[in-house]
Amino acid sequence: MKRTDTSNPDYFHQVVDCQWGCPAHTDVPEYIRLIAQGRFTDAYMVNRESNVFPGILGRVCDRPCEPACRRGRIGQKPVAICRLKRVAADYREDVSDRLPVIPRQKNGKKIALVGAGCASLAVANDLMPLGYECTIFEAQSVPGGLMRYNIPAFRLPVAVLDEEINMILDMGVEIHYDHPITSMKALLDEGYDAVFVGTGAPRGKELNLPGRYDTENIHIGIDWLESVAFGHIEKIGEKVLIIGVGNTAMDCCRTSLRLGAKDVKVMARKPREFFKASDWELEDAEEEKVEIVINRSPKEFVVEDGKLKGMTFEVMEYDIDNGRITDTRITGEEFIPCDDVVLAIGQENAFPWIERDLGIEFNKWEEPAVDETTFESSLKGVFFGGDSAFGPKNIIWAVEHGHQAAISIHLYCNGLDLNDRLPDTLNLGSRKMGMHEWSYSNDFDPAARRIMNHVPLGERFKEITREVELGFDAEQTATEVERCLNCDIQTVFFDNLCIECDACLDICPTDCLTIVPNGEEVDIVASLKAPRLEKDQPLFVSDGLKQTGRVMVKDENFCVHCGLCAERCPTAAWDMQKSILGFPKAKNYVEDDSCQQRKAG
Amino acid sequence: MTYIKKPRIDLPGRGRNEIGLTMRDYEGGLSTLCAGCGHDSITAAIVQAFFELSTPPESVIKLSGIGCSSKTPAYFVSGAHGFNSVHGRMPSVATGAMAANRDLVCIAVSGDGDSLSIGFGQFGHVVRRNLNMLYIIENNGVYGLTKGQFSASADPGSKAKKGEVNVMQSIDPVSTAIALGGSFVARGFSGDRAQLVPLIKAGIRHRGCAVLDVISPCVTFNDHEGSTKSYAYTRENYHPAVYTDFVPPAEQIEAEQKDGEATTVTMHDGSRIKLRKADNAYDPSDRSAVMHYLEDRRTKGEVVTGLLYIDEDLPEMHAIAQTEAEPLSGRAFSDLSPGAAALAKLQKGMR
Numbered sequence: 007m008k009r010t011d012t013s014n015p016d017y018f019h020q021v022v023d024c025q026w027g028c029p030a031h032t033d034v035p036e037y038i039r040l041i042a043q044g045r046f047t048d049a050y051m052v053n054r055e056s057n058v059f060p061g062i063l064g065r066v067c068d069r070p071c072e073p074a075c076r077r078g079r080i081g082q083k084p085v086a087i088c089r090l091k092r093v094a095a096d097y098r099e100d101v102s103d104r105l106p107v108i109p110r111q112k113n114g115k116k117i118a119l120v121g122a123g124c125a126s127l128a129v130a131n132d133l134m135p136l137g138y139e140c141t142i143f144e145a146q147s148v149p150g151g152l153m154r155y156n157i158p159a160f161r162l163p164v165a166v167l168d169e170e171i172n173m174i175l176d177m178g179v180e181i182h183y184d185h186p187i188t189s190m191k192a193l194l195d196e197g198y199d200a201v202f203v204g205t206g207a208p209r210g211k212e213l214n215l216p217g218r219y220d221t222e223n224i225h226i227g228i229d230w231l232e233s234v235a236f237g238h239i240e241k242i243g244e245k246v247l248i249i250g251v252g253n254t255a256m257d258c259c260r261t262s263l264r265l266g267a268k269d270v271k272v273m274a275r276k277p278r279e280f281f282k283a284s285d286w287e288l289e290d291a292e293e294e295k296v297e298i299v300i301n302r303s304p305k306e307f308v309v310e311d312g313k314l315k316g317m318t319f320e321v322m323e324y325d326i327d328n329g330r331i332t333d334t335r336i337t338g339e340e341f342i343p344c345d346d347v348v349l350a351i352g353q354e355n356a357f358p359w360i361e362r363d364l365g366i367e368f369n370k371w372e373e374p375a376v377d378e379t380t381f382e383s384s385l386k387g388v389f390f391g392g393d394s395a396f397g398p399k400n401i402i403w404a405v406e407h408g409h410q411a412a413i414s415i416h417l418y419c420n421g422l423d424l425n426d427r428l429p430d431t432l433n434l435g436s437r438k439m440g441m442h443e444w445s446y447s448n449d450f451d452p453a454a455r456r457i458m459n460h461v462p463l464g465e466r467f468k469e470i471t472r473e474v475e476l477g478f479d480a481e482q483t484a485t486e487v488e489r490c491l492n493c494d495i496q497t498v499f500f501d502n503l504c505i506e507c508d509a510c511l512d513i514c515p516t517d518c519l520t521i522v523p524n525g526e527e528v529d530i531v532a533s534l535k536a537p538r539l540e541k542d543q544p545l546f547v548s549d550g551l552k553q554t555g556r557v558m559v560k561d562e563n564f565c566v567h568c569g570l571c572a573e574r575c576p577t578a579a580w581d582m583q584k585s586i587l588g589f590p591k592a593k594n595y596v597e598d599d600s601c602q603q604r605k606a607g
Numbered sequence: 608m609t610y611i612k613k614p615r616i617d618l619p620g621r622g623r624n625e626i627g628l629t630m631r632d633y634e635g636g637l638s639t640l641c642a643g644c645g646h647d648s649i650t651a652a653i654v655q656a657f658f659e660l661s662t663p664p665e666s667v668i669k670l671s672g673i674g675c676s677s678k679t680p681a682y683f684v685s686g687a688h689g690f691n692s693v694h695g696r697m698p699s700v701a702t703g704a705m706a707a708n709r710d711l712v713c714i715a716v717s718g719d720g721d722s723l724s725i726g727f728g729q730f731g732h733v734v735r736r737n738l739n740m741l742y743i744i745e746n747n748g749v750y751g752l753t754k755g756q757f758s759a760s761a762d763p764g765s766k767a768k769k770g771e772v773n774v775m776q777s778i779d780p781v782s783t784a785i786a787l788g789g790s791f792v793a794r795g796f797s798g799d800r801a802q803l804v805p806l807i808k809a810g811i812r813h814r815g816c817a818v819l820d821v822i823s824p825c826v827t828f829n830d831h832e833g834s835t836k837s838y839a840y841t842r843e844n845y846h847p848a849v850y851t852d853f854v855p856p857a858e859q860i861e862a863e864q865k866d867g868e869a870t871t872v873t874m875h876d877g878s879r880i881k882l883r884k885a886d887n888a889y890d891p892s893d894r895s896a897v898m899h900y901l902e903d904r905r906t907k908g909e910v911v912t913g914l915l916y917i918d919e920d921l922p923e924m925h926a927i928a929q930t931e932a933e934p935l936s937g938r939a940f941s942d943l944s945p946g947a948a949a950l951a952k953l954q955k956g957m958r
Binding site for chain 1: 610611612613614615616617618619620641642643644645647648650651797798800824826827830838839842
């Protein structure tokens with residue numbers, strides 16, 4: 007095999023599983039180390055650089071980083087990354103002097119942003135420091151989009167939301183509330199230099215079964231949550247059925263309990279392994295005594311004299327082979343009484359306000375044709391991001407869409423090629439401090455994942471805004487930060503220094519190193535000290551070593567970044583180096599390196 | 608040395624041996640030798656050999672004298688018995704231990720200083736006595752613990768780290784052991800794990816004194832140009848005369864033989880050593896031919912390795928002394944020391 011090209015930023019990026027898994031590439035191990043040092047404000051700013059809303063995401067992020075976490079591959083639970091993000095946000099000091107400086111002299115370009123949700127806010131966050139004039143049009147009377155009215159306040163307090171949104175609005179964004187855009191044509195005619203659509207996926211899916219429209223007690227999940235958030239709905243019946251088992255369903259069932267429901271059942275069509283909801287949201291709902299009923303497919307709403315009596319379900323049975331359903335049978339029917347039904351079976355984007363003759367193409371599902379790199383629609387100068395671009399995802403994806411769309415808008419406004427994007431960058435810096443000293447905590451800590459403390463059940467339902475999760479205390483934080491394996495402190499190999507003494511192979515606690523004669527990949531993989539279990543994990547192969555011509559091979563899968571290979575190496579052929587990965591944002595496209603710009607960066 | 612312990616991480620799919628232990632269960636304490644020391648590599652080979660032989664740790668006794676090499680028993684099989692003896696006097700202590708409990712698996716680790724200088728006399732006699740043990744000499748040609756003076760195994764003409772040339776003749780433990788009537792004499796290299804592990808296994812299973820000289824470069828004082836015990840020199844002049852495979856009793860020997868003719872030596876416990884010769888003329892049972900071969904290669908500066916001489920039929924110490932099969936340590940103290948009256952009776956019979 008040829009020597010692995012470790013100069014390609016992707017190689018070391020992939021080793022940092024959490025950062026690789028995060029759509030916005032948050033430098034997770036770096037901020038966890040900062041938290042460990044008590045530098046909460048610095049940790050917050052590392053977060054903000056990538057994900058813009060650390061306080062919000064520290065509570066409600068979908069956490070693609072956690073299933074990716076290396077801890078999960080060595081027989082333990084992943085590091086509580088999301089909880090630690092909240093620690094940074096909870097304990098930080100004022101950051102106003104660290105936010106980018108907004109130039110008084112504008113660059114003359116005006117950008118219209120439709121919807122004040124996370125995607126539009128992320129675009130404004132990136133463009134305002136460059137001198138753009140951003141104008142947001144929001145249909146509601148408050149900003150935040152789904153973060154405000156689809157996520158209940160007992161999971162995400164309004165104060166946290168307001169503070170982080172205001173950091174962006176206070177950059178001088180012009181925002182028009184109660185200003186729904188009803189015509190894209192009219193908006194385009196206003197002469198903005200570019201338009202960004204961040205309207206989310208506001209339409210909840212319907213369940214058109216008999217009886218659906220014979221009663222007032224059947225609600226669409228996201229609309230219902232919105233009405234609750236704005237105080238239009240304050241109570242619900244005693245017996246509530248939630249249809250669907252995604253994260254919205256979890257918010258609906260828990261909200262129902264706070265509005266007076268006593269018996270809440272979440273009805274799932276399939277068995278648990280097919281649930282869309284995140285495990286932790288399921289756990290939180292079950293802790294509140296929500297019953298989750300599986301294998302029940304809705305058949306009919308039973309309404310008598312305009313009053314909802316309950317629902318009939320088909321009882322399902324499945325043949326499952328290797329995680330896939332191979333056969334389905336209906337084995338019977340069941341009537342379940344209820345007072346209200348909340349439908350939480352998905353949502354979609356909808357654009358009744360975009361005229362179809364403007365040059366913005368839509369596919370047969372009425373989804374806009376959006377470029378996956380530039381986020382530009384088929385009409386030049388009109389961009390989409392967040393759920394409105396590719397359907398429902400999550401906040402962290404919307405933020406990343408915002409970063410990318412901001413770059414495109416900047417390039418577009420300067421008449422540059424939207425596809426001419428800066429490459430990701432990689433810098434490596436040694437973390438060696440002395441003979442056996444590293445500037446990171448390299449010892450492996452076997453501690454188990456800390457568990458979040460919750461408000462007691464009895465207290466929880468008194469107020470709908472009472473935040474359930476209490477956040478980590480000092481002790482929990484101190485333990486949890488040490489569980490991070492520092493995957494960004496990379497094992498960097500210098501082929502020409504190795505004398506093949508085998509010291510690194512012997513000390514490695516996970517047998518991830520091997521020295522073998524070079525050959526085809528299959529032969530090298532077959533002779534590894536520990537079997538290669540994850541084919542997607544990077545495999546490092548060195549050049550021929552100088553004494554025997556064999557090659558050093560490292561399977562990154564189980565490496566715990568303890569640094570023992572580097573400590574044991576007599577010739578410093580291994581070194582532990584921090585990978586600093588750069589993911590260009592709009593500001594990196596500005597050549598001006600005036601004092602102010604550096605401060606802004 | 609390292610300051611953090613090698614972490615214990617139980618990974619999915621970690622192999623276990625016949626008695627349910629993992630390789631990690633055969634490790635010992637944290638090594639305090641220099642990073643890159645050949646000795647640590649040998650330690651790892653010993654760990655692997657005991658793991659693969661499924662030896663119960665409590666059935667092992669590990670012994671050593673003084674020196675860098677003699678620190679190493681602390682770094683493997685922490686569940687074994689151990690004795691760190693006086694400089695060069697390990698063979699006497701080993702003899703005592705094995706006399707008292709012949710069922711022990713005895714592994715002794717010594718160095719070129721401990722065995723070829725201060726303990727040379729003891730080394731010679733334990734080989735003659737054919738004590739049932741594996742005697743490993745971790746041979747680096749210098750006194751590392753006292754800052755790198757030439758040892759008795761330093762080759763004439765080789766250079767020390769600061770440039771002075773060795774003018775004295777060297778003692779080669781391999782030809783010495785063969786000359787002394789050793790029953791199992793081998794040489795390995797810390798940088799060749801594939802060869803070393805079967806040699807260790809065969810040495811453990813050999814009934815008699817198995818002398819295993821292992822070239823083990825000292826990275827701190829003897830890994831420079833001009834050294835004949837460095838990683839680079841050993842690899843350049845490496846000459847395996849015999850490839851050794853160790854086959855435990857239960858396993859069948861594969862029928863096909865790849866290169867050259869293979870000789871199989873069956874050991875007392877039923878396991879077999881399969882020897883594939885790199886040189887067709889080489890015969891590890893012909894003592895005078897082996898001596899001649901070694902001398903020939905020595906003059907060419909080659910480092911000859913492999914299981915170089917073996918005689919499974921030489922009687923070991925207990926056979927020579929005709930002791931009984933049951934270990935003395937299993938007997939009641941009153942049997943072993945029947946008191947003054949019994950002694951008087953014995954002496955009376957001899958008058």
